[in-house]
Amino acid sequence: MNWRKLRVFVLTVLVLCLIPATRYYQIDVPLMRYLKGSRTVDPLSLHLAGEFVENNLGTEQGADGSVTVRMIAQQYLFVPHCILVPAGVPVHLRITSADAVHSLAFNGTIYNVKVLPGTISEARLQFSSPGEFKTVCREFCGAGHYAMRSALKVVPRDQFPVLRSGERGNCEAR
Numbered sequence: 784m785n786w787r788k789l790r791v792f793v794l795t796v797l798v799l800c801l802i803p804a805t806r807y808y809q810i811d812v813p814l815m816r817y818l819k820g821s822r823t824v825d826p827l828s829l830h831l832a833g834e835f836v837e838n839n840l841g842t843e844q845g846a847d848g849s850v851t852v853r854m855i856a857q858q859y860l861f862v863p864h865c866i867l868v869p870a871g872v873p874v875h876l877r878i879t880s881a882d883a884v885h886s887l888a889f890n891g892t893i894y895n896v897k898v899l900p901g902t903i904s905e906a907r908l909q910f911s912s913p914g915e916f917k918t919v920c921r922e923f924c925g926a927g928h929y930a931m932r933s934a935l936k937v938v939p940r941d942q943f944p945v946l947r948s949g950e951r952g953n954c955e956a957r
């Protein structure tokens with residue numbers, strides 16, 4: 784066997800193993816940024832311009848029925864405070880931090896998303912049945928860490944409000 788070929792082969796395998804590993808740990812590496820487009824955002828101007836301005840936060844429904852949730856984690860709360868999603872539908876979560884490192888977890892589920900300032904964290908969520916989950920912060924982020932709590936409400940698909948374009952869903956029923 785040609786040693787040079789073997790070396791190239793081993794290196795290729797190592798690199799290929801590295802890609803899913805970085806996804807698993809949700810580490811923002813330059814390679815993923817290159818592959819998925821820029822995921823950086825300025826934490827100091829979140830509320831002024833861009834994707835995470837206040838009226839863009841919450842649950843959004845695309846024309847094709849896809850559901851996207853945008854949130855901000857900050858000391859010591861999640862915005863919006865309560866999010867509403869339909870059951871049985873894939874939910875695309877996009878979240879960033881305005882200050883420290885946080886970790887968004889929905890109690891009783893497998894989901895746990897690390898949130899860093901300057902970066903958009905993404906996750907695919909799906910909830911099979913309706914229910915209410917406590918949203919908690921699992922990364923020590925300061926004095927108010929243990930009070931950093933909010934809620935996630937999963938409602939049956941037919942009870943999820945039909946959102947007009949530009950409208951955002953939240954827990955206050957219309």
Ligand code: CUA
Nearest residue numbers: 885920922924
């Ligand atoms: Cu945010 Cu702990």
